[in-house]
Amino acid sequence: MYKLLIVDDEPQILEGMKRTLDWAEYGFHQVETSETKQDAIAKSVEFMPDIAIFDVCIGTDLGYEIIHKLNELRLPTKYIIMSGYSEFEYAQAAIRCGVKDYLLKPVDRSKLQKVIEKIIVEDLNGTLDGIHRKDMNTDPILGIPYEELSKLTNRILLMVKAEYAQNITLKSVAEPDGHPIPDAPPSYTGVTYTQGNWFILKTRGGESPEPLNKWEEFRASNERAVKSSTFGFTPDLSMMPIQMQNIKMVWQKYYPSLMTGSVDVDTELPKFNEELKQAGLDEVRAEVQKQLDAWRASNKR
Structure with missing residues (x-):
């Protein structure tokens, strides 16, 4: 029913992406891949995919520039950008091209699943009836969330899965005595005021x-202590994935050095605030305020 195009200049990544999700279960009965700009444009025009996933760099070409050319042809395709770079400029360019989401490599399976489901329902007017949702965010053998694994480990799993065309798990690549390969510790997230x-x-x-x-x-x-008037309120920002990804990248760029005092705060903080605005912070704040006002009205707060 649906057609998918995956564009990346690394053959192993292409094969891994083909097996990251059960595409047939989602109705994708034609999955094509491309490794070059020319082939990607030719295949896009030839079979007009419903969804196309582009790496941000295709050889010496940029994925969002290819998408811009395809937009000029007015194809109905919905685009997703994936990248191994947490660069704000790339995400900005992706926004200008109207991509549906910007995913960092190695692609988080659960995030990709959510993006695909969102596009199917909201843009392709499809349904998710009959789809058996698996927990794509956890290793099925060890029960360890993939997000707790290092980027290197996730990349190895993706490439090994592509090489052997089977569902390789951490247990499969464990040491002979059965202990998992050591991984990096979880990242520090910051202070939550209580x-x-x-x-x-x-x-x-x-x-x-x-x-x-x-x-x-x-x-x-x-x-x-006085009970907060916003206690129980949780904003839904699922409709702003690119802005949230941009803000996350800016946060990761400045926050660690500011927290440790290893930079001049008076110099770096203004840059931090300015890039947060460029990333879409004001749009997110406006949306949160809108939802908060509606929540307060409905709860008479």
Whole structure:
């Protein structure tokens, strides 16, 4: 029913992407691949895919520039960009081309699944009836989420799967004694302010970093706490995937150095704020405020 085109200059990645999802189950009965700009344009015109997934770099050519040329031909194709680079400029160019999403390599299976399902329902007017959803985000043998694995490990799994055309898991590439290959530790995410954090900020410092009556102060602090009027509100930003990806990339670029004090804050912070705006932060804030106003109205807050 649907047609898919995958464009990447690495044959192993192409084969791995063909097996990342059960495309036939989603109704894709024709899956084509291309390794060059010329072949990608020719196949796009020839069989007009419903969805095309482009790597950001195809040899010396750029995927979004190819998409721009295809847009001039007014093809009905919906495009997805994948890239091994967390570069804000690439994501900006992708937005200008009207791509549906920007995925970082190695492509997260669950994210790809969500993007494909979203396009099928919202753009192709299809349904997901009868589709057996698998947990694409967890290794089926060890039960370890793929997002907790390093990029290198995920890339190895993708390429090994392509090479042997089978569902290779971490257990398959474990050491002889059965222990999984060591992986990088989970990344540090940052501080979430809670009532306890506020207590620490208010009581620590001065000549007595650890006040002798801290537990009394802690209980008094809790008694003074007021329930937030937004408690229970969670914004839905699924309709803004590219802006969220852009913001994430800018955050990852500046946040670690700012948190560790390894840069001049007065110099870097203005750059951080400006790039967040360019990434679409104001659009996201406006959408969150819109949803918050509607939530408050419906909950009489």
